[in-house]
Amino acid sequence: MQFFLDTALLxxxxxxxxxxxxxxxxxxxxxxxxxxxxxxxxxxxxxAALTAxxxxxxVVSTSYTDMIAEARHLARLAPNIVVKIPFTPxxxxxxxxxxxxxxxxxxxxxxSPLQALIAAKAGxxxxxxxxxxxxxxxxxxxNVIRQIRQIFDRxxxxxxxxxxxxRHPLHVLQAALExxxxxxxxxxxxxxxxxxxxxxxxxxxxxxxxxKLHASS
Numbered sequence: 001m002q003f004f005l006d007t008a009l010l011x012x013x014x015x016x017x018x019x020x021x022x023x024x025x026x027x028x029x030x031x032x033x034x035x036x037x038x039x040x041x042x043x044x045x046x047x048a049a050l051t052a053x054x055x056x057x058x059v060v061s062t063s064y065t066d067m068i069a070e071a072r073h074l075a076r077l078a079p080n081i082v083v084k085i086p087f088t089p090x091x092x093x094x095x096x097x098x099x100x101x102x103x104x105x106x107x108x109x110x111x112s113p114l115q116a117l118i119a120a121k122a123g124x125x126x127x128x129x130x131x132x133x134x135x136x137x138x139x140x141x142x143n144v145i146r147q148i149r150q151i152f153d154r155x156x157x158x159x160x161x162x163x164x165x166x167r168h169p170l171h172v173l174q175a176a177l178e179x180x181x182x183x184x185x186x187x188x189x190x191x192x193x194x195x196x197x198x199x200x201x202x203x204x205x206x207x208x209x210x211x212k213l214h215a216s217s
Contacts (some may be wrong), residue, residue, distance in 0.1 A: 001176045004053070004162070004184035008035040008043065012187040013050045019190075024053030026106070026128075026164070026184045028084065029060055041077055048078035056106045056126075058084035067094040075103045082125060084108045087115050092122045099123030106162065113147040120152060120159035126182070131175070132165030141165070142174045149179040169193050 002023035005016045008031040016022040025047055029040075037043045040057075048055045055078065059070045067090065071083040082104045085091045091107065098105050099122070106126040107119035111134060116127040129148060131141025148161050163175035166185040169192045175183045 001180060002053075002182040003190065004056075004182055005190060006031070006164070006166070006184045006186055008032045008037060008047075009187070010043075010046055010050065013047055016187060016190060017051055021190075022051055022053065023182070024055065024184075025051055026056040026084070026162075028058045028108075044074065044077050044081065048080050052080065054080055054082040054104065054106075056082045056084045056108075058108065059086075062086075062088070062090060064090045064093045064097075067091065068097055071098055071103055071105075072101070082106050084128075085124075087119060092118060095119060095122040095124050099125075108164070111144070113144055113151055116144075116148040116159075116161075117151055120157040124159050126160045126162045128162045128164040128184070130165035131163055131171060132167040134165075135167070141171075142178055145175055145178040145180050153179075 003021050004024040004026050005013060005022060006026045007013060008027045013025055032040055044057045057074045059067050061067045061070045067085060074083050075081055084106045085094050087107050087109050095105050095107060104125040106128055107124040108128045110116050110127050110129040116129060119127045129144045131145060134141035134144060145163055152159060160181040162182040162184060163180040164184050166172060166183055166189055168189060172183045172185060172193060
């Protein structure tokens with residue numbers, strides 16, 4: 001499974017890259033606004049320069065014509081830019097056109113296996129089921145991951161399953177077990193993946209024993 005970072009903060013991208021486990025970045029207009037970004041194009045270029053992996057940059061247009069124009073612009077910003085397209089009828093039309101032009105796409109705001117199937121048929125490079133938001137309304141988001149994986153495997157779709165709206169490390173584990181190709185997560189969750197109380201306890205004991213050995217010598 002690949003790990004993507006869901007952020008617009010350059011410092012977080014740099015730190016995740018330094019950990020050696022960063023495979024790509026996803027972001028969106030809400031994250032950009034939260035980070036205080038004014039020049040979106042410059043910021044997308046800056047993120048893309050920090051990782052060799054794909055960087056998802058989202059359109060803000062809602063009509064087919066405007067989405068296509070915006071997607072072409074975003075794709076020119078850096079060679080590793082992937083264009084995020086919302087799952088709407090206009091967005092699905094855009095997916096097919098962009099595939100024909102060789103522009104990679106991430107179909108976002110997926111909440112059902114059938115939506116993912118439609119996006120894959122239209123040529124999406126990635127589909128992003130939002131498992132955390134499904135959990136928030138009483139549905140089991142991981143069921144969607146499981147069903148999408150089954151459908152894609154049965155019919156040979158090459159579209160990648162990108163588990164999004166990750167809330168905690170258990171989501172990452174479950175998505176990996178269900179066969180998601182990628183999990184995109186906040187930096188706080190990525191840091192939590194490293195933590196285990198027994199690791200901390202074991203390291204503390206090793207260091208204490210080392211200090212005792214050298215204190216007595």
